[in-house]
Amino acid sequence: MIKRIIRYLKGKPRVAIRYQFQMESEGIIVYIVSDWAGDMETRKSTSGGVVCRGSHTISWWCKLQSNIALSSCEAELNAALKGAVEGLNVQRLAAALGDELTLELRTDASAARGVILRQGVGKVRHLQVKQLWLQENVAAGELTIVKIPRAENCSDALTHPWGAHDLPFWEAMGICFIPTKTNNSSQDQSTSPSADAPW
16 A cells, blocks of 8 residues: 555645636635534534635635534534635725625535525524624624535535545645656646545
8 A cells, every 4th residue: 555655746746726827706705614513522613614706816824713613503503704805805805906896605514504695593592692793793794605516615614534436525725736757748738626535
């Protein structure tokens, strides 16, 4: 197995993000996801997110949440909060450069989206101030939140070890391999991730 991994790395040692030409996009899209209680030692959840403008990836993150979430809904709310903060930072940077952009959060979590779209804690008594802040920003029109299928949420690849089943998410993020030069070819060309990965 080790030899197989070394042979694979020797052929494809570099990974890059491809930025292909695209028409001017209307706004910023933030994909968000969480893995509830995924850390086996602490039972903390992991937040993952990708910030894009059109098909171009601007940034991404994979971070263990600071507090233990009492439900998958709370874990998704924490991930949504992180995504909103990252998206608003990019939006305000663009505004400072004279580019007014909309901001849209995309998640596959129905429960978290329902909590964000209403006002107040409702039955979720342990809802914290930071989640209420998110509700207020959505209500004020600073950003929108949209439910998407899990298969379209590229941030899903950021909360677990990567495998061949994550190839569509890699491609959605623009990730590609840059193979080394060989004796048969002197060109350095980028290729999309392929299913010949060692895992």
